[in-house]
Amino acid sequence: MNRSEIVTDDSVSALDVSEQAQVINLLIDLQDEFNLALLFISHDLAAVEHVSHRIAVMYVAKFVEITDRQTL
Numbered sequence: 001m002n003r004s005e006i007v008t009d010d011s012v013s014a015l016d017v018s019e020q021a022q023v024i025n026l027l028i029d030l031q032d033e034f035n036l037a038l039l040f041i042s043h044d045l046a047a048v049e050h051v052s053h054r055i056a057v058m059y060v061a062k063f064v065e066i067t068d069r070q071t072l
Helices: 017-034 045-051
Strands: 005-009 037-041 054-059 062-068
Touching (some): 017 037
Parallel strands (some): 005 037
Antiparallel strands (some): 054 062
C-alpha cells in the first residue's frame, strides 16, 4: 500500500483553541482514513503530543532529541 504525506508548518499557531482542536482532529481523521504520514511542525508541545506518534526536537537546525508521545 502506498503512503502519502502531509507536511504542516505551524498550522494551528494563529488559531484560537477551539479552531486548533478542529484542525488537529481533522488531521488525525485524515491520517487514519487515508493512511497518511504527517509531519507536524510546531512550537506548541501540547499540539505536537496530541497529533504525533514520534517526536523530534530540533535546535539550530539539528535534531537534539527523538522520542515517543508517552515519553514527552
